[in-house]
Amino acid sequence: MVTALPDGPRNRLLSTIKVLRSPFVDLPRWLARYGDPFTIPTVNGTVVMTGDPALVKTIFAAPPSTYLPWGVDAVAPMLGPGSVLMLEGDRHTRERKLLMPPLHGERMRAHAQTMAEVARRHLAAADGASRVIAMDLMQAISLEVIARAIFGAQNDAQARALEHAVLDMIAAASPMLFFMPFLQRDFAGLGPWARFRRALAQLDGLLQERIDDARRHPRADLCGLLVAARDEDGEAMRDADIRDELRTMLFAGHETTAITLAWIIDLLHRHPEWLARVQAEIDALGPAPDPIAYTNLPTLDLVCKEVMRLYPIVTEVLRKLREPLRLGECEVPAGIGVCAGILLVHRNEALYPEPEAFRPERFAERRFAPHEYLPFGGGDRRCLGAAFASFEMRIVLGCALARHRISLLDETPPRPVRRNLTLAPGGGVPIRVNDRAGLS
Numbered sequence: 001m002v003t004a005l006p007d008g009p010r011n012r013l014l015s016t017i018k019v020l021r022s023p024f025v026d027l028p029r030w031l032a033r034y035g036d037p038f039t040i041p042t043v044n045g046t047v048v049m050t051g052d053p054a055l056v057k058t059i060f061a062a063p064p065s066t067y068l069p070w071g072v073d074a075v076a077p078m079l080g081p082g083s084v085l086m087l088e089g090d091r092h093t094r095e096r097k098l099l100m101p102p103l104h105g106e107r108m109r110a111h112a113q114t115m116a117e118v119a120r121r122h123l124a125a126a127d128g129a130s131r132v133i134a135m136d137l138m139q140a141i142s143l144e145v146i147a148r149a150i151f152g153a154q155n156d157a158q159a160r161a162l163e164h165a166v167l168d169m170i171a172a173a174s175p176m177l178f179f180m181p182f183l184q185r186d187f188a189g190l191g192p193w194a195r196f197r198r199a200l201a202q203l204d205g206l207l208q209e210r211i212d213d214a215r216r217h218p219r220a221d222l223c224g225l226l227v228a229a230r231d232e233d234g235e236a237m238r239d240a241d242i243r244d245e246l247r248t249m250l251f252a253g254h255e256t257t258a259i260t261l262a263w264i265i266d267l268l269h270r271h272p273e274w275l276a277r278v279q280a281e282i283d284a285l286g287p288a289p290d291p292i293a294y295t296n297l298p299t300l301d302l303v304c305k306e307v308m309r310l311y312p313i314v315t316e317v318l319r320k321l322r323e324p325l326r327l328g329e330c331e332v333p334a335g336i337g338v339c340a341g342i343l344l345v346h347r348n349e350a351l352y353p354e355p356e357a358f359r360p361e362r363f364a365e366r367r368f369a370p371h372e373y374l375p376f377g378g379g380d381r382r383c384l385g386a387a388f389a390s391f392e393m394r395i396v397l398g399c400a401l402a403r404h405r406i407s408l409l410d411e412t413p414p415r416p417v418r419r420n421l422t423l424a425p426g427g428g429v430p431i432r433v434n435d436r437a438g439l440s
Ligand code: HEM
Pocket: 084, 085, 096, 103, 248, 249, 250, 252, 253, 254, 256, 257, 260, 313, 314, 317, 318, 375, 376, 377, 378, 379, 380, 381, 382, 383, 384, 385, 386, 388, 389, 390
């Protein structure tokens, strides 16, 4: 058995910069040069990365006690100690059980109408403008969906207030603050930390109003369901923990959905044959169907899956080892990170022939196991919002294409660029949106 860490790039700072700036270029290059798995030294610790589906399966199948969460310290001030992202062990498993039902099945489907109304209103407002950034438009939609379906805003005024508070908090949350903890000090109510704390307090005040309201009038949004939830001992969640979870859903769910939608809009419109097929499916439903119908369209589904294969917005998921883990021929010691290389698996030629090509039909030709197709990660930390995001994205796209014609304004396809933790289309996908009725 080999016990030394596998080979890989040596320079810690340079490899950190490469992972952050150009994972689409450097991860495949390292794989080709060093083999699978390979070791990457980063400023946050050393990680062993694999793009081999069998090893990814090993990572996802290991018991939860094998791992600690990776690199969450930086976001701790925004999420709080009650966030599922910060928790580990049994408490993490219990919290996932509480959060899962509101984001799945009938409770999720109950939000279809809200998602469609929000999407139609924002798209109608963008109609006719000479230049709209698809990512901003999609972000405005996903933020309002969170304000209503997750936080439980009951009317426009409440939704607007929550959206403004969120945007203020995001504006105040400079990455410097989180990566340089010594800046987390209040200078007599002045400075970036004080500004961030004020924005956070403002948002928390509004979230607390939603919690108090749900206690008086039970509601079916995620906030309402968490207020009503009881654990195995009949205990309710503490308000501070509910607020932490609501902020976590915002952090994990709002930019991710918007960026993925922007990639889908871009790639779909660069492949007219697929656009025509998706358009025909949508038109067959008529101009204002029950929005749930958009979530059952087979061609739209293939397209969404293929875009998330080619451009996974999270290119790898990491776990820190609490105890050693055997990864192929290598015994990775405790304290090191192991990393499932989503991008590397998705570009694996044995699984996906012509991996660089946009071929949505590959998802009709065969089924992929969870360790072969993993845009939402996997194992005990797989994305809690995967079903919710997939549902919302299909409704937004259905509403967009049913009533509007979208034109891309940039001839050159965008390149993936880092945006916080995700890889977004550079330039945000500039588009023009036109009412189809007006055009015909
Ligand atoms: C297209 C949109 C989305 C993508 C691509 C995405 C992707 C991911 C990925 C890759 C992870 C890490 C999984 C792992 O470590 O194995 C994750 C975690 C998570 N996501 Fe998402 N996500 C999306 C939307 C959402 C939405 C809408 C929500 C909530 C409403 C959400 C909530 C979460 C939470 C709470 C976690 C942490 C789970 C845990 O640590 O147990 N995500 N997501």
